Each structure stands twice: as structure tokens, then as C-alpha cells.
Amino acid sequence: MTMTIDTSTQLVRRARLARALVVDMAAGPRGCHLGGSLSVLDILIAAFHRADGDEGSVVVLSKGHAAAGLYAAMYVSGILHEDPVAHYGRAGHPYTGHPSPALPGVAFPTGSLGHGVAYAAGWALARKVAGSDGLGIAIAGDGELQEGLVWEACQIAAAQRLENFVLVVDANGGQNDGLVENISPMPGLAARFSAFGFDTAEVDGHDIPAISAILGHSRVGKGRPLAVIANTVKGKGIPPVEGKAASHYVSIDCARAATWKRMIR
Amino acid sequence: MSLSGRDAYRAELTALAEHDERIICLEADLGGKGHPFQSRHPGRFFNVGIAEAAMIDMAGGLAVAGYRPFVSTFAPFAVLRAAESLKLTLGYLGAGVTIVAPYAGVSGAWFGTTHHCLEDFAVVRSIPGLVIAAPHGEQEMRAVVRSAVTSGRPHYIRTGRNADYTSLPSADAQQSVNWEHAGHPDSVCLVSVGEEGTRLCLAAREQLSDLAHGHLCYLDHQHLADAAVELSRAHRRFVVVEEHRPEGGIAEALGLLMPHCEIVGVNVGHQWSSEGGDHAEVMARLGFDLPAVLAAVRTAQDW
Numbered sequence: 001m002t003m004t005i006d007t008s009t010q011l012v013r014r015a016r017l018a019r020a021l022v023v024d025m026a027a028g029p030r031g032c033h034l035g036g037s038l039s040v041l042d043i044l045i046a047a048f049h050r051a052d053g054d055e056g057s058v059v060v061l062s063k064g065h066a067a068a069g070l071y072a073a074m075y076v077s078g079i080l081h082e083d084p085v086a087h088y089g090r091a092g093h094p095y096t097g098h099p100s101p102a103l104p105g106v107a108f109p110t111g112s113l114g115h116g117v118a119y120a121a122g123w124a125l126a127r128k129v130a131g132s133d134g135l136g137i138a139i140a141g142d143g144e145l146q147e148g149l150v151w152e153a154c155q156i157a158a159a160q161r162l163e164n165f166v167l168v169v170d171a172n173g174g175q176n177d178g179l180v181e182n183i184s185p186m187p188g189l190a191a192r193f194s195a196f197g198f199d200t201a202e203v204d205g206h207d208i209p210a211i212s213a214i215l216g217h218s219r220v221g222k223g224r225p226l227a228v229i230a231n232t233v234k235g236k237g238i239p240p241v242e243g244k245a246a247s248h249y250v251s252i253d254c255a256r257a258a259t260w261k262r263m264i265r
Numbered sequence: 266m267s268l269s270g271r272d273a274y275r276a277e278l279t280a281l282a283e284h285d286e287r288i289i290c291l292e293a294d295l296g297g298k299g300h301p302f303q304s305r306h307p308g309r310f311f312n313v314g315i316a317e318a319a320m321i322d323m324a325g326g327l328a329v330a331g332y333r334p335f336v337s338t339f340a341p342f343a344v345l346r347a348a349e350s351l352k353l354t355l356g357y358l359g360a361g362v363t364i365v366a367p368y369a370g371v372s373g374a375w376f377g378t379t380h381h382c383l384e385d386f387a388v389v390r391s392i393p394g395l396v397i398a399a400p401h402g403e404q405e406m407r408a409v410v411r412s413a414v415t416s417g418r419p420h421y422i423r424t425g426r427n428a429d430y431t432s433l434p435s436a437d438a439q440q441s442v443n444w445e446h447a448g449h450p451d452s453v454c455l456v457s458v459g460e461e462g463t464r465l466c467l468a469a470r471e472q473l474s475d476l477a478h479g480h481l482c483y484l485d486h487q488h489l490a491d492a493a494v495e496l497s498r499a500h501r502r503f504v505v506v507e508e509h510r511p512e513g514g515i516a517e518a519l520g521l522l523m524p525h526c527e528i529v530g531v532n533v534g535h536q537w538s539s540e541g542g543d544h545a546e547v548m549a550r551l552g553f554d555l556p557a558v559l560a561a562v563r564t565a566q567d568w
Binding site for chain 1: 292294295296297298312313314315316318319341342346375376377378379380539540541542543546547550
């Protein structure tokens with residue numbers, strides 16, 4: 001798939017709008033998982049663009065704590081038709097802090113890490129069994145890879161030669177209690193996935209055209225699932241929180257939100 | 266001002282470890298930054314990362330080697346995700362591992378279904394040999410943690426998120442029934458389980474002061490059998506209040522242990538909570554609130 005300049009500009013604009021929505025959710029009554037929502041936003045925008053109009057493909061945000069990023073990306077991508085900011089975390093609305101299929105467009109309840117990866121692999125297997133096109137795209141965090149279930153799913157995907165299964169790793173280097181490298185480091189990710197039997201690609205996780213190009217390549221005939229290591233920055237786009245582990249969960253007031261939104265880059 | 270259940274656990278364990286070199290503290294990336302045990306005893310604190318089942322099995326190895334491992338992760342991950350580790354390590358092996366599980370019930374509220382746990386009693390009560398406790402308030406949590414260290418038996422300790430509760434005046438966690446109000450033998454007796462169950466029973470007693478109220482801290486079969494003897498000697502009609510599914514809960518267990526008594530359960534029923542809101546709003550949506558307790562009392566009074 002070749003992306004036009006107009007399309008690329010439009011997707012980058014969407015990401016900018018979505019970042020402002022995430023900041024507004026952080027200024028709501030609950031706060032939100034800000035850092036991981038901002039790190040994964042560009043991946044989500046590109047993935048939803050790839051799956052747009054393709055009913056055979058599914059996008060699963062397995063790192064469900066980035067729900068604010070998911071809702072924002074769904075809204076700017078036209079999957080949601082109501083602004084999630086006013087409803088995030090509030091009674092009477094399905095915009096929970098971790099997403100569930102109570103919200104149309106969400107395939108699987110995620111937030112307990114690893115399950116979304118296996119679900120997307122199952123979707124890919126279903127398409128293969130049915131002889132149909134379509135990708136199962138899972139987006140996981142690098143901290144999430146500490147969960148054993150992820151590697152069980154990857155083993156199965158490789159064993160079943162699920163060339164239509166794509167696992168995108170939002171490698172922001174952070175997790176709840178600190179940095180991945182300090183808690184349970186996982187160096188050589190691409191080599192690990194390659195050893196499991198995956199094709200691999202590494203990309204700047206904030207370069208939407210580059211991510212889109214990888215997701216747009218046909219997987220037909222590859223014979224191996226694909227792991228995309230997307231190198232990202234926690235809190236990306238908001239200078240005061242960029243790269244800071246403390247941005248994992250943030251609650252701010254409206255004045256700070258206004259300031260931060262003016263800084264979005 | 267009391268500490269929340271999980272903060273009380275951390276504070277007590279950190280203090281106990283000053284004089285007990287056997288105590289080891291494990292977390293699975295949900296201990297937060299600035300964990301007091303990590304600060305005070307860094308050589309005996311291990312954040313294993315997001316690996317709950319492995320953490321519990323590893324704790325089994327530590328326990329058999331002579332240590333007193335305490336592991337903590339959110340209740341849904343400890344009990345449901347790592348259920349087999351719990352069964353084999355704490356159950357079959359009988360290893361002296363203590364699991365402290367915050368985010369039980371729907372205390373996770375707006376965080377959603379993945380962060381709720383309404384099935385933990387059903388799972389852990391079916392595993393022989395576990396000591397099960399749902400302490401209410403800081404003092405009761407501290408007492409349960411002390412007992413877990415002393416006994417060396419496998420423990421499951423349920424608590425909530427960040428809310429703090431004041432333990433009942435007589436917070437001797439070891440007694441079968443903590444009688445907040447003994448009441449007249451003919452009065453309906455509230456039986457409170459866990460933090461919110463106890464809060465609701467106290468609220469009901471403010472409106473209906475004649476009600477009896479017995480609080481249960483320990484909830485495994487042996488403790489419940491002892492409690493059933495004491496409860497049924499004192500009263501005939503009970504309302505059991507617990508933030509749990511009806512199946513596998515404490516009302517169901519007491520029903521089997523007290524076949525000649527009348528028991529009404531107040532619980533969260535069978536629905537899933539898929540909306541936002543704070544803890545109280547989510548409980549109310551599931552039918553677990555003060556009006557539900559008072560309605561159950563009226564039902565029991567009509568018997």
C-alpha cells in the first residue's frame with residue numbers, strides 16, 4: 001500500500017487531535033494512563049487506517065490500560081461517533097479505564113495483559129481456516145511481553161504459520177512501577193521474535209507513514225507471522241512528560257491541560 | 266485516619282521484617298513506586314515484572330526453602346489468571362505463601378471488567394488448606410498479616426483499592442464472629458463480609474439499631490464452620506452481605522453449614538459492569554447497596 005502525501009498529512013493531523021483528547025481525559029475526574037496512551041497513539045492511527053473498510057481485519061489493543069489513547073484514536077478515525085472526553089470513566093457510559101466490547105468497535109476486553117495477543121492470533125487463524133483475507137493485528141506493550149501468555153500465543157502463531165497475524169510492540173521502555181530495563185529487561189526483541197519464527201521489522205513508532213507502509217505490505221505467501229518493534233516515547237508529544245516513567249498514570253487540572261495542549265508537537 | 270488495606274499490609278509486613286529475616290516480599294509490577302518494603306529491605310524485595318503465575322510458583326520454592334514469601338497482585342490476576350499456581354503451590358503443596366490481593370470486588374470501579382474480581386471466594390474456598398481472610402480496616406489487616414507470618418500456613422487475603430475503613434472496636438481477627446452488636450435472639454442478624462459488606466451493615470444498623478451484627482474476618486471452611494456454630498446458637502434469621510457473586514460466596518457456604526436457619530444473601534448478582542463510575546456507583550448498578558441490604562432485612566423479618 002502506497003500512502004499519498006495527503007493521506008499521510010491527514011493521519012498526522014488525526015494523531016495531533018487525538019493527543020489533545022487524551023490530555024483532556026487526563027484532566028477528567030479519573031485521570032488516565034497518559035504516558036502509554038500517548039506512546040501508542042500513532043500506532044493505533046496507522047493500524048485503524050490499515051483496517052479501514054477491511055471487515056476481514058481486526059485491531060486489538062492488548063495493552064488495555066492505554067484505553068484513553070484507544071478511544072481518542074477511534075474517534076478521530078471515525079470508528080466512534082461521540083467525543084469520548086465527556087464520558088471517559090463516568091457512570092452510564094462504556095468508556096472504562098480498560099476497554100471492553102460494551103463499546104462498539106472494541107473486539108475483546110483487555111487490561112489483563114497478554115490476552116489480546118492470543119485473541120488476535122485466533123482471529124488470524126479463523127481467517128486462514130476460512131480461506132479469507134484479513135489480518136489479526138495486536139498491539140502490545142514491551143512490559144506486557146513479560147507475561148508468559150504472549151509467548152504461548154507467539155509460539156502457536158509461528159507453529160500454525162499465521163502469516164496474517166501481526167504483533168506490534170509499543171516499545172516505550174516503561175511499565176507501571178518504572179522502567180522495563182530495571183524491572184525485567186528484554187533486550188534483542190527482534191532477535192527473540194525471529195527465533196520464534198516471526199518476520200520482524202523495526203520502526204520509529206511515531207512515524208505514521210513508516211508504520212502504515214509496514215502494515216500495508218501484503219502478507220500473502222510469507223508463511224510466518226510478523227512482529228513490528230515500534231520504538232516509542234512514553235508521553236510522546238507533550239514535552240513536560242515525554243520520556244518520563246511518572247507519566248504512566250496522570251491526573252491534571254483543566255489549566256494544565258490547556259497549557260499542555262498548546263505544547264503538542 | 267486509617268490506612269487502606271493494601272497500605273496497611275505493606276506497613277505491617279515492612280515492620281515485621283525488621284525482626285524476621287525469613288520474610289520476603291514479591292510484587293508483579295503493581296506495587297507502585299516507593300514501596301516501603303523495597304525502601305527498607307531492598308535485598309528481600311523482588312518486583313518480578315508482569316508474571317503473576319510464575320511469581321506464585323516461585324514463592325512456593327521460597328517457602329519450602331524456609332522463607333515466608335508474601336506476594337501481591339490485583340485479585341483478578343492472583344486468583345483467576347494464576348489459579349493453577351494457587352491450587353498447586355498453596356493448595357496441594359501447602360506451601361506457606363501468603364497472597365495479598367487488592368482490587369477485589371468491584372473496587373477497581375471505572376477501570377472496568379478486567380480489574381474486577383467477583384469470583385475469588387468461589388475459587389479459593391474450593392482449594393483445601395487455604396486460610397482465607399477479608400479484613401476490614403487497618404487494624405484487622407495488620408492482625409491478619411501478623412498471624413500469617415506466625416502460622417506459616419498458606420493465606421489468601423482479600424482487600425480493596427485505596428479506600429480506608431475503620432476496623433470494628435473489637436478487632437480480634439482470630440475470633441470466629443466479631444459481634445459488633447449481639448442483639449436480641451429474635452432479631453435479624455446481619456453477617457458482614459469484607460470491607461464494603463461491613464460498611465453496608467454498619468449503615469443498616471444506623472437505620473435499624475435493633476439488628477444484630479456479626480462480622481466475619483476469616484472465611485475458609487474451618488473458620489466458617491466455627492462461625493456457623495456461634496451464629497446459629499445466637500440467631501435464626503440472617504442477612505449475609507458480601508461483594509461477590511452469589512455462587513461460591515459466603516452466604517451459600519453458611520446456608521449449607523446452618524441448614525436450620527433462614528439466610529438471605531446480598532451480593533452483586535450475575536451482571537457484568539461495563540460502565541464507568543466510582544466504586545459506589547458501580548456497586549449500586551449491580552444492586553449492591555444500602556437499599557438492597559434493607560430490603561433483604563425486610564424479607565428476613567417477614568419469616
